[in-house]
Amino acid sequence: MHTNFTNLINLNEIWLYENEFTGSIPEFTVNVELRHVYLYNNYFSGPAPQLNTLAALQFLFLSSNKLTGVVPNYENSPLLTHFSIARNKMTGISPHTVATFFGLEVYDVRKIYPTRSTPHSTLHMHVLMLDIILYVIFMCYRYLTIS
Secondary structure (H helix, E strand, O other): OOOOOOOOOOOOEEEOOOOOOEEOOOOOOOOOOOOEEEOOOOEEEEEOOOOOOOOOOOEEEOOOOEEEEEOOOOOOOOOOOEEEOOOOEEEOOOHHHHHOOOOOOEEEOOOOEOOOOOOOOHHHHHHHHHHHHHHHHHHHHHHHHHO
C-alpha cells in the first residue's frame, strides 16, 4: 500500500482492515488528530509504526499482519485504551511495555514472543501473562479507589 496521508491533517479514523494490503504501514505521524487505527487482517510487513506523536490515539489494531521487530512503546499516547498487535512476527513484549498504558482496557499480544535474551519456555510465557494480568488488576483497583 503506497498511500500518503500527510495532506489529511484532520483525519481522525482509519478503517483499512481485511483488505489484503501489502508492504509497510503508511506513515501517520502528521495526522495528530488520529484516534482510531484499524489495520488488522492485512499483509502489512516490516516494523510496526512509531506513533509516539499521536497523543489523541485511543484504538490501535494491527493484529494478523506480518509485522516484525520489537513491539513499539506507545507511552506518549496516554489516551490509548485498545491495543492489539497479536498474530504478527514480533518480539520484545514485556510487563514494562504494559506499564506505559495507563488507561488500557484491551491489550492483545497473543503469539508475540519475548526478546531473544528471554527464555522461550511455556512457563515463562505464563509468568509473563500473569505479570500483565496482575498489573491490569492493580491499575483497575487503583482507578476505582481514586474515583
